[in-house]
Amino acid sequence: xxxxxxxxxxxxxxxxxxSFSGSARQLGITTSAVSQQIRSLENELGVVLLHRSTxxxxxxxxGESFYEAAKDVVSAAEQGRIKVxxxxxxxxxxxxxxTTPELGVNRILPALSTWMAAHDDLSITYFADNRxxxxxxxxxxxxxxxxxxxxxxxxxxxxxxxxRQLLLASPHYLRQHKKIESPKDLADHQxxxxxxxxDCNQLEFTKIETNKKTRLKMxxxxxxxxxxxxxxxxxxxxxxxxxxxxxxxxxxxxGELVEVLTGYQLPSFVLYAVTLNREQQPAKIxxxxxxxxxxxxxx
Numbered sequence: 001x002x003x004x005x006x007x008x009x010x011x012x013x014x015x016x017x018x019s020f021s022g023s024a025r026q027l028g029i030t031t032s033a034v035s036q037q038i039r040s041l042e043n044e045l046g047v048v049l050l051h052r053s054t055x056x057x058x059x060x061x062x063g064e065s066f067y068e069a070a071k072d073v074v075s076a077a078e079q080g081r082i083k084v085x086x087x088x089x090x091x092x093x094x095x096x097x098x099t100t101p102e103l104g105v106n107r108i109l110p111a112l113s114t115w116m117a118a119h120d121d122l123s124i125t126y127f128a129d130n131r132x133x134x135x136x137x138x139x140x141x142x143x144x145x146x147x148x149x150x151x152x153x154x155x156x157x158x159x160x161x162x163x164r165q166l167l168l169a170s171p172h173y174l175r176q177h178k179k180i181e182s183p184k185d186l187a188d189h190q191x192x193x194x195x196x197x198x199d200c201n202q203l204e205f206t207k208i209e210t211n212k213k214t215r216l217k218m219x220x221x222x223x224x225x226x227x228x229x230x231x232x233x234x235x236x237x238x239x240x241x242x243x244x245x246x247x248x249x250x251x252x253x254x255g256e257l258v259e260v261l262t263g264y265q266l267p268s269f270v271l272y273a274v275t276l277n278r279e280q281q282p283a284k285i286x287x288x289x290x291x292x293x294x295x296x297x298x299x
Contacts (some may be wrong), residue, residue, distance in 0.1 A: 007041035008070040009077070010034055011049060015067050018057060043094050065169055091119040098127040098135070099144040102227040102247045103271075111295035112288070130196045130225060135276055141285050142292075143274045146244065150272055158273040158289055160296040164245040165266035167203070168257040173237040180260045183214045190239040193220035194230045201241065205264040214264075231257075244269065257266060271296070 013023040014034060024031045042049050049063035059283055083183060099108050104126055117126060127133055127140065135143055135155070139196050150157035174180070178188045183205045193200040200223075205214045222238055234241040235256045251257040272290050275285060 003260045005073065006043070007037050008073050010037040011041055012067065012070040012074045014038065014050070014057065015059065015063075015070075020057075023028075078121050091287060092121040093282075093284065094123045094125065095127045095142070095284050096127065096131045096138070096140050096289060097142045097144070097288075098129070098138070100130050100146075100227070101128040103144055103146075104128040106249070107246060107296075108292075111292055115288070115291045130227075135274070141282075142276065142288060145272050145274050146269045147272065148267070148269055150274060154277055155278045156275045158275070158293065160271045160273055160292055161246075162270050163269045165242060165268060166245050166248070167240055167242055167261055167266065168234060168248065168251075169240045169260055170235050170237050170257055171255065173234075173239070174258070174260070176237065181265065183216055183261065186216060186218055186240070189218065190222070191218035191220045192230050192233050192241040193223045193238040194227060194242070195223050195225045196227075197242070200242070204267060205261065206266075207264055209263065240267065246271070 005063050010023065010027065013026055014020060017023045017026065017220065019242075020031045020034045024034045027034070045062075045066070047062040047066075049066055051058045051060060057204075077265070097108070108126075112124075116122070127138065133140060134144065144160075146163060169180075178185065180186065180189065183203075186203075191201050201218045201220045203216055203218060205216075206212070207214070218240070220239075222233060224233070227243070230241050231243070231248060231251060233239070234243075235251065240260065241257075248257055251261070273289055275281060275289070
């Protein structure tokens with residue numbers, strides 16, 4: 001089939017130029033190669049397509065009929081090439097972005113909202129889920145992931161910002177329970193456990209002044225797999241909660257949640273935009289990454 005398509009393209013070029021040599025110059029191949037392509041095509045079809053003479057070429061009846069089909073095939077291939085180039089070089093087609101519901105609502109949509117409005121030829125699908133999404137299986141163009149590092153040779157990672165991890169509680173909770181002045185005091189408190197976090201109730205603190213580390217495991221009576229739910233539970237005074245700072249920025253600014261153990265630090269994370277590792281990315285992916293980097297750098 002591929003040889004037939006190549007032969008049809010050569011045949012259309014020969015007829016268009018009226019000569020083998022003219023076609024050869026356009027296609028960048030030798031005249032003998034052009035002649036061989038035509039012979040192979042005629043042998044495959046079982047008909048003569050061209051009358052050859054020392055002065056000119058002319059189409060046979062079969063050749064005239066086949067020429068129309070060949071022109072259509074070449075035209076369709078050219079339109080396909082143009083469309084592929086547009087998808088590669090212009091902000092058109094589809095863009096599939098995977099993120100978590102919290103990051104999507106609080107960060108990714110604000111970052112991309114103006115850019116989305118400016119490019120209405122671009123169809124965007126957001127996958128907002130806390131589960132790990134396979135980028136190849138789900139045809140994801142950009143995944144937003146929170147991790148200390150990305151170690152996968154099939155992926156290209158683009159750091160957006162560092163993210164602090166905080167231990168939080170509502171002012172009401174802190175007034176009603178024992179004081180928290182050091183990590184050992186957490187033995188008297190309950191942690192609202194977010195199960196999507198690895199080892200969700202195990203915490204490692206580093207004392208800022210001395211760099212001394214303390215590891216401990218908190219008891220957890222309440223579990224959830226949703227950050228929005230955990231935030232609400234903490235605001236209503238049901239326990240302490242371990243959260244990424246960017247997920248609770250509004251609650252921190254309003255005072256609905258406050259950081260405890262401010263003299264200690266939990267391990268930090270990096271927010272990454274992740275793409276499949278390939279030599280050339282379509283413009284829509286490259287531009288989207290630029291917008292995300294600019295937004296997080298500014299904020």
